[in-house]
Amino acid sequence: MSNTYNISDLAAEFDITTRTIRFYEEKGLLKPERNGNNRIYSPADxxxxxxxxxxxxxxxxxxxxxxxxxxxxxxxxxxxxxxxLISKIREKRGQLEQQLHDLEVMMLDLESSEEKCLLALAELAPTS
Incomplete structure (x- = not known):
């Protein structure tokens, strides 16, 4: 089993593009060794x-x-x-819970607005 990986190996394993991997490298998140133009990624990478x-x-x-x-x-x-990591997870969970609450309020507002519009249309309909 190999202790190193090339960019194609990692792209295939994680189902991402080689461009994505190069982007993370440009951001300093990955630091592969080089062999000419070839990137050699370690298990740590x-x-x-x-x-x-x-x-x-x-x-x-x-x-x-x-x-x-x-x-x-x-x-x-x-x-x-x-x-x-626990702190970040809790922070993200809190943000998502707030977004979920905001969406629930929006859904109620939309339902209320729709009902008002339907009532207004019903009042405008000609009576026979």
Whole structure:
């Protein structure tokens, strides 16, 4: 089993484009070695990419993902990283709960407005 990956390997594994991987590299989130024009990604790069994509699904910004990833130190107590991650998760959950509440209020407002419009149309309809 290989301990390194090329850009095509990672793109296929995570079902993303090579352009996406190069974007994360440009942002300093991935730091592959080079062999001429070929990028050689380490297992750490692979894990970082996996965490970036997970962070994206959770609604984290790239900066938030970077902060959490850079806190990780293999073989050490990573309690600070985990506390930070829990804090971010709770923050995102709170934001989503607020958005859900806002959407529920909007739905009620839309229903009320629709009902008023339907009543107004019914009053305008000619009676026979």
């Amino acid at each position: 692979r894990v970082a990419l996996k965490l970036i994509l997970r962070g994206k699904r959770l609604g984290f910004t790239l900066e938030e993902s970077r902060d959490i990833i850079t806190m990780y130190h293999p073989g050490q107590n990573n309690a600070d990283q985990l506390h930070s």
